[in-house]
Amino acid sequence: MFLLLLAACAAGPGDDSRRGGDFSATDTDPEAVDPLPGPAPVNPEKPLTEQESADAALLVNKLAEAKDDDARDRAVRALSALGPRYLPFLRSIKDDTIALDLLRIVRRIERESQIAAPDTPSPITPREIQGNGGEGRRPPPEYADLPGDFDREQVERFMGARLKQARSLLDAGDIDGAVRLCDAALLLLPDTKYRPEFDALVLKARNEAQAEMLIAGTMQLAPDQLQYASRDRGARFAQPLLVRCYLKNVSAAEIRLSLFEGPGRESLLQLNVKYEQMDYSGNALSQQGTVSVPINAGNSVLLLPNETHEIEVPLESLTTLDADAPRKWALGRITIDAALRVHAANDKSGRPLVLRPIRFAERTILLYPAGFDVDEAVRNPINTVRKLLKDDKTQEAFMASQLVKKSQLRAMGDLLTGDDFEADNLANQKARLRAMATLFSTGTTWDITKWRRWWTQNRSRQ
Numbered sequence: 001m002f003l004l005l006l007a008a009c010a011a012g013p014g015d016d017s018r019r020g021g022d023f024s025a026t027d028t029d030p031e032a033v034d035p036l037p038g039p040a041p042v043n044p045e046k047p048l049t050e051q052e053s054a055d056a057a058l059l060v061n062k063l064a065e066a067k068d069d070d071a072r073d074r075a076v077r078a079l080s081a082l083g084p085r086y087l088p089f090l091r092s093i094k095d096d097t098i099a100l101d102l103l104r105i106v107r108r109i110e111r112e113s114q115i116a117a118p119d120t121p122s123p124i125t126p127r128e129i130q131g132n133g134g135e136g137r138r139p140p141p142e143y144a145d146l147p148g149d150f151d152r153e154q155v156e157r158f159m160g161a162r163l164k165q166a167r168s169l170l171d172a173g174d175i176d177g178a179v180r181l182c183d184a185a186l187l188l189l190p191d192t193k194y195r196p197e198f199d200a201l202v203l204k205a206r207n208e209a210q211a212e213m214l215i216a217g218t219m220q221l222a223p224d225q226l227q228y229a230s231r232d233r234g235a236r237f238a239q240p241l242l243v244r245c246y247l248k249n250v251s252a253a254e255i256r257l258s259l260f261e262g263p264g265r266e267s268l269l270q271l272n273v274k275y276e277q278m279d280y281s282g283n284a285l286s287q288q289g290t291v292s293v294p295i296n297a298g299n300s301v302l303l304l305p306n307e308t309h310e311i312e313v314p315l316e317s318l319t320t321l322d323a324d325a326p327r328k329w330a331l332g333r334i335t336i337d338a339a340l341r342v343h344a345a346n347d348k349s350g351r352p353l354v355l356r357p358i359r360f361a362e363r364t365i366l367l368y369p370a371g372f373d374v375d376e377a378v379r380n381p382i383n384t385v386r387k388l389l390k391d392d393k394t395q396e397a398f399m400a401s402q403l404v405k406k407s408q409l410r411a412m413g414d415l416l417t418g419d420d421f422e423a424d425n426l427a428n429q430k431a432r433l434r435a436m437a438t439l440f441s442t443g444t445t446w447d448i449t450k451w452r453r454w455w456t457q458n459r460s461r462q
Helices: 002-011 050-064 069-080 084-091 096-112 126-131 152-171 175-188 195-210 374-379 381-390 394-401 406-416 426-440 448-461
Strands: 215-222 225-227 241-249 255-258 267-278 284-295 300-303 308-315 331-341 344-346 363-368
Touching: 050 069, 050 084, 050 096, 069 096, 084 096, 152 175, 152 195, 152 267, 175 195, 215 331, 215 363, 225 374, 241 267, 241 300, 241 331, 267 308, 284 308, 300 308, 374 381, 381 394, 381 406, 381 426, 394 426, 406 426, 406 448, 426 448
Parallel strands: 225 363
Antiparallel strands: 215 241, 241 308, 255 300, 255 344, 267 284, 267 331, 331 363
């Protein structure tokens, strides 16, 4: 029994002070944090749950919104600790602002987990990161079309048409439009055979845009309204349409303009013409075309500062737009936007000057069919419209209403929206509403109630 008692005393706990400093405290520091349990073994190929994806997305968002290096490093460490199961999720993120950080995170997880990088390039590749130049720009698009993916001949034909259109815009003085068209065409097919011509056209347009404006221009149309000479197909105007262009020297020095130096060396006036045909029921036909008129009169003109020179160009018809237009009992409206490209210009010393195309403000003129009494309608449009409505000449009343002068707009509006509107026939009601919409450029679909409300509010402004 003495031996058993001795053995039991030898196996009991000894004094902690004899363990060379090892001890265990019975009380715990209140600021201490219990250690996190180690991650449970998981299958690296198991897909992420919805909650796990949401938590990872929150960490990525913190990385993207990090305002300093410390916050970014904390987000990087937290994402790197997610493990290999999150690699597909991390590779699927496309954000150039954090591309380098994501690449470092993916490579760290692969290295620590001894996972080989995939053979297929991930969305986060050094090529993409270097391709943006470090300035936040996305890499340029790549065109990987095979030769059989499209009809090359048809596309090149399309590109040729766009090149011709861009040249027309530049000739008309629309520099921005020409450059935009060239850029759009080259984006569609960068290796087109017309690439050198597109580049040359863009360079020419930019040079013209940088040129100082030396000549300003205004344009007038005469007479005040046009009328066809007959109702035959291809009929001309009873009076030619005169396009009067006024060129003014707005520089501080004299300029000599060379308008005509022989065949093939003349100035060019380009007219963008829009022709509309309208009737009282709302039917409308719109056509648009370009008319190029060479200036073959006047060899050269010397313009002193603030001096003006007039160029008059006659137009006798619009048969190129619609040869059948004279046959129709419809009101025509011609809108002209013009630009003049001067052949050459020199300063007082004879040195050549770079002139941008001289653009003119848009002008509009009305065109009436043969047989319509334009003179009577011009003399007294109010009485003419009232008489035509009374005689149930609906289309004539609509056409005559457009000849009203600015000082007569209030009286014409009172007539068209008058109290007798409900008693008038349906065709005349349509003509009266259509006349109001054409005169005031609003209310195409309004009924008489809306028109009267609008007229009450706007009558005093006319």
